[in-house]
Amino acid sequence: MNDKLRELTASPMLLAPNRVWRMYKGGAMIDRLRGFADPKDSEFPEEWVGSTVQASNPGTHFRTGEGLAVISANLHEPVSIKTIIERYPEEVLGPQHVKAHGTSSALLVKLLDAAERLIIHAHPTKAFAKEHLNSCFGKTEAWFVLETRPEVEDPYILIAFKEEVSRSRYRQMLDEQSVDEMIGVMHRVPVKAGDVVYVKAGLPHAIGEGIFLVELQEPTDYSVILERSCALYQFTEEESFLGLSKELTLSNLDHRVYTPQEVQNELVIKPHVLRREGTSTETRLLGYETTECFAGYRLEIDGEFSDTTDGRYCVLVTLGGEGTLVHAHGELAMNPGTEVFLPSAVGRFFYRSNRRLSIFKCLPAQA
Ligand SMILES: [Zn+2]
CATH class of the missing domain: 2.60.120.10 (Jelly Rolls)
Structure with missing residues (x-):
């Protein structure tokens, strides 16, 4: 085990x-x-x-x-x-x-x-x-x-x-x-x-x-x-x-x-777009500027979009669309309601959407 x-x-x-x-x-x-x-x-x-x-x-x-x-x-x-x-x-x-x-x-x-x-x-x-x-x-x-x-x-x-x-x-x-x-x-x-x-x-x-x-x-x-x-x-x-x-x-x-x-x-916190690639975006909804307690991001993805755990874990919730999360050891289907816990050890990965993927990404307290 x-x-x-x-x-x-x-x-x-x-x-x-x-x-x-x-x-x-x-x-x-x-x-x-x-x-x-x-x-x-x-x-x-x-x-x-x-x-x-x-x-x-x-x-x-x-x-x-x-x-x-x-x-x-x-x-x-x-x-x-x-x-x-x-x-x-x-x-x-x-x-x-x-x-x-x-x-x-x-x-x-x-x-x-x-x-x-x-x-x-x-x-x-x-x-x-x-x-x-x-x-x-x-x-x-x-x-x-x-x-x-x-x-x-x-x-x-x-x-x-x-x-x-x-x-x-x-x-x-x-x-x-x-x-x-x-x-x-x-x-x-x-x-x-x-x-x-x-x-x-x-x-x-x-x-x-x-x-x-x-x-x-x-x-x-x-x-x-x-x-x-x-x-x-x-x-x-x-x-x-x-x-x-x-x-x-x-x-x-x-x-x-x-x-x-x-x-x-x-x-009331104003979102801020951090990254645009084609029609895909990563938006910071609330970050460590507001509180050290957590951070929330929204990803809207058409096609492929790279990401990394960057030495910490995160939690993902798929809010819409359809696609996969592609990592070093395989793939995971992402459909509305799919929830994923991403350990720090995962490292680099990317999302691939078949239908515009909408993902909520959550980070823990600042380390
Ligand atoms: Zn409360």
Whole structure:
């Protein structure tokens, strides 16, 4: 088995589907991307791509191993990416990465399709997580909107405070669960396909209904639950504050007041085309200029387009078209919904499209 595992680290790994239970409904768009005959919303609205993170669903919804991505093609039994990394960290993650982050993948990638508005929540900063949660990672995240549902007229997200909200006033809103008031003090930002939103750890936020996106995050599942009632679950106060005292956890909440212009300048990120070859393009959607936590790129490919792992690993999600990924040891078919974990040891490779390939490429925390 060990030799077989080591051999695997030299080639791109085809990820098995990995849907995760959440406390809201959605997921039909993920089904549709995959080409399912009957796409439908369910309690599995998220796909965790290449994940090494255990989902920490509340109460009786906790399942050991949920969230961990596996590969299964050509293997006697499935093996998790986490296991392969722990066995061969340098081959998979790259030496620089291991130096900086040990055997952590330092990234969590999700496809998230919200049929309904998500609850208002926030995430711990790195500093808070280090001090109080014994974790090197908090949960800064970013949203890359792929599509919005046609029946939703004004797709939007909620983020950051738009007016001065004292800690005592917010505490009162939470205690009373005055959701309208909580929404009223936040920016409501219209979004459309192609938009990129940077969600700094500590900021209150929520994704509106009808939004299908790629989400990049620090590799944890820590959430501070501000709005406790959602469609499929009612959080207790105990479950809402990371197992810490309410005062302590709420001290992590970022009360900075953003003007609409500041939201547009600092939290809505403008894509930047890095490379054009004929009609193919590589676009940086959000890079290390914005955060050291992760980076997201979009590749649109006609014909052949070269690429390299460049000493680090990456995760690919095919969003459209049809083609192959050609590497030193063979080829891998790329169709809508195909997810690939590319170990650092792969080195140079190229894409070949039969029908304009659209690929989302995710890189982990800067090393
Ligand atoms: Zn969040």
